[in-house]
Amino acid sequence: MGIKGLQGFVQNSCLTVCSTVSLWTISKRHMSSYPGCIPTIVVDAMGCLRTWYTSDGWIHGGQWKEYLSSLQNFITAFKNAGIRLVFVFDGVIEEKKRAEWVKRRIQNSDEVSKIFSFIKSSRQQPGRNMFFIPSGIATxxxxxxxxxxxxxxxxxxxxxxxxxxxxLKHNCLGLLGEDSDYLIFNTVPYFSVNKLRLDKLVTVMYSREAFCGELGLRLSDLPLLACLLGNDIVPENMMENFQRRCMASYHSHSNERNKRANVIRAVAAFISSIQLLPHALKEVEKMLPLGFDMTLLQKGIESYVLPQQSSPWIRSRPHPCDLLTIEFALDQHFKGENNMICNVLCLGESDCSNTLEDDSDPKIPGQALVFRTCRQHIYAILLGIGNGSPDMCPMVREWYVYPGNLLKKPDLVPVLPLSIPGGTPTARSLWFSEDPDIQRQRFYTCMACFHVEKWTEELRGLGSHLAATSCLLIYIAIQVDSLSLTDVEAFLAQVLCLPGKTATQLNALQLPYVDSRAVHLAFLFLRGLITLMGANSACGYPFKMMDLMPWNTFDGKLFHQKYLQCHGRRPVEEIFENNVSLIAQFLKLRIMITDACATQNRTLQPGLKSTSGPFPGPSTFQDLDKPQLKKAAVTGGESEKNSISRIAWKRLHSESKVYCSTFCQGFCT
Structure with a gap:
């Protein structure tokens, strides 16, 4: 997460540290020096997400087909230069960095509130200065x-x-990211992703040696500098008095006008003045506040010392630990497929960052609360249910952002057994069973996590993207009382129309305005998709993971368009883009979802009106509940369904301005 102000200091005040380099040239030089060795750059994926997400649309829930195209362009540029990429993702929030994680989540919550205030006042997407990266993008x-x-x-x-x-271990060409911590690690060259010109494969390289020369330090002094400036382990506010004392004795000969830059130089000057003393660490301790916990400083320094390296600032080096060869409770396959599974099994912990949800809208609960019941079922599959005694019930520590949660401590969430015949199966049985019927049991258990197991056969008969969407819509409808029939219709219209859209077509969509409620619902659905991915992993993959990805199931701008159209009572031919077969699929899905909700005593009501729009908005499809139509859509053969579609289509073309509810009433009576 970095050291405050250090990256800017290097870029603005240490010009010799930064140099523009051609990765093409460096790659060719590397191949000459190491014949047969493919030049490799390690990519800090978490630090590159904002660079990769190039779509203009971000407020609606993510433009995922466009994003996939952006990633392909990125990879191709390096491949053409003969450079191999290895992408590294954070898999866990370490305990020593949890406080900083919490601080940033609280800050993000304030940013989200400002975004919704802007949407409500302007009905437009905020500028890039308020950019909030789409939920789940790392996953x-x-x-x-x-x-x-x-x-x-x-x-x-x-x-x-x-x-x-x-x-360092694999002698890579360099690392690519945007984090000032990479100035501190004694490793391979650090390349900036923010300064990267993809078309020319040119970027800025930061030299640690030149950085040390600028400040009069050794490479081994940089971890101490990072900690005394304040980082994710040693909070900056704990170092304020120390930094003031350094400033008081620092005689600057530079022309620095930036206060933070002067602090950095003053702290570096102090380290330089004591670095060769026999008990230099004691000199540091004298400058720190009385009672300061020196073990915290030691942990901070250790966090920068790589395997096989040592530091003059560490009193006793812990046992060597190659973090790349740690034994995990899970096979690498499962670890790579879903972080939540590994964290729950290995750490008993789960966390989730901010998403775009409107805290001022009490009618839609926080996504963390909406999907908690489902997560509890997943925990039961992974951890078991104990012996039935409340005292022995396994618990998971959840760090989830939701309205009113200040994240001062984790929520202790108990496992929740599934109410299905035979009880809750174990993850081991679902993953490794060779039962010929195991795939059906996996799907049934996964659906039971969302309380739709009674509809297993109907859902299995659908394509994966439709089954996933239907499952989530039923679950959300049960959990969120304010979800209307019109909302469901918009989600269905989106998922049905998406396969026929290219990234270019989706990018070209024009929306008349931005509806804050549509934004909220879009991100709620995305979080549901990630929860479904967790259930899918826990249950042994009844779905292919790739089938659940948003470029197959969800597009933000397309959903927003369908939401505005449905709440605005647009003609069905417009909503389904003159595609008769989509209408037939829609009818079947709509009936299944409303019936599934009805079995759980939930009647979906038409939407009252679009929150930001001018339309009165009763459901566009409110008259589709005719018994004759239900029978035809659910039990009728293909010829009967096609006949219905032809009648409907003929009606549409004869009265192009008539709403769907009108024409359905006409051909159903």
Whole structure:
């Protein structure tokens, strides 16, 4: 996560540290020096997400087909230069960095509130200065890169450490990211992703040696500098008095006008003045506040010392630990497929960052609460249910962002057994059973996590993208009382129309305005998709993971368009883009979802009106509940369904301005 102000200091005040380089040239030089060795760059994937997400649309829930195309372009540029990429993702939030994680989540919550205030006042997407990266992008990016044939590593420590360690161990060409911690690690060259010109494969390289020369330090002094400036382990506010004392004795000969830059130089000057003393660490301790916990400083320094390295600032080096060869409770396959599974099994913990949800809208609960019941079922599959005694019930520590949660401590969430015949199966039985009927049991258990197991056969008969969407819509409808029939119709229209859209077509969509409620629902659905991916992993993969990816199931702008059309009572021919077969599929799905909700005593009501729009908005399809139509859509053969579609279509073309509810009433009576 970095050291405050250090990256800017290097770029603005240490010009000799930064140099523009051609990765093409460096790659060719590397191949000449190491024949037969493929030049490799380790990519800090978490630090590159904002660079990769180039779509203009971000407020609606993510433009995922466009994003996939952006990743492909990125990979191709390096491949053409003969450079292999290895992508590293954070797999866990370490306990020593949890406080900083919480601080940033609280800050993000404030940013989200400002975004919704802007939407409500302007009915437009905020500018890039308020950009909030789409929810779940790290998870989806891992699978996107797998789809594109790339190697990924999902860490069990803070990602920047493993990036630096892997790059050093494998003699890589360099590492690519945007984190000032990479100025501190004694590893391979650090390339900036923010300064990267993909068309020319040119970027800025930061020289640690030149950085040390600028400040009069040794490479081994940089970890101490990072900690005394404040980082994710040693909070900056704990160092304020120390930094003031350094400033008081620092006589600057530079022309620095930036206060932070002067602090950095003053702290570096202090380290330089004591670095050769026999008991230099004691001199540091004298400058720190009385009672300061020196073990915290030691932990901070250790977090930058890579395997096989040492530091003059560490009193006793812990046992060597190659973090790339730690034994995990799960096979690497499962670890790579879903972080939540590994974290729950190995750490008893689960976390989730901010998403775009409107805290001022009490009618839609926080996504963390909406999907908690489902997560509890997943935990039961993974951890078992104990012996039935409340005292022995397994618990998971959840760090989830939701309205009113200040994240001062984790929520202790108990497992929740599934109410299905035979009880809750174990993950082991679902993963490794050779029962010929195991795939059906996996699907049934996965659906039971969302309380739709009674509809297993109907859902299995659908394509994966439709089954996933239907499952989530039923679950969300039960959990969120304000979800209307019109909302469901919009989600269905989106998922049915998506397969026929290219990234270019989706990019070209024009929306008249932005509806804040549609934004909220879009991100709620995305979080549901990630929860479904967790259930899918726990249950032994009844779905192919790639089938659940948003480029197959969800597009933000397309959903927003369908939401506005449905709430605005647009003609059905417009909503389904003159495609008769989509209408027939829609009827079947709509009936299944409303019936599934009815079995759980939930009647979906038509939407009252679009929250930001001018339309009165009763359901566009409110008259589709005719008994004759239900019978035809559910039990009728293909010829009967096609006949219905032809009648409907003929009616549409004869009265092009008539709403769907009108024409359905006409041909159903």
């Amino acid at each position: 989806f990016t891992r699978f996107a890169l797998k789809t594109l044939g790339q190697e990924i590593i999902c860490t069990q420590v803070e990602g920047d450490y493993e990036v630096a360690a892997y790059a």
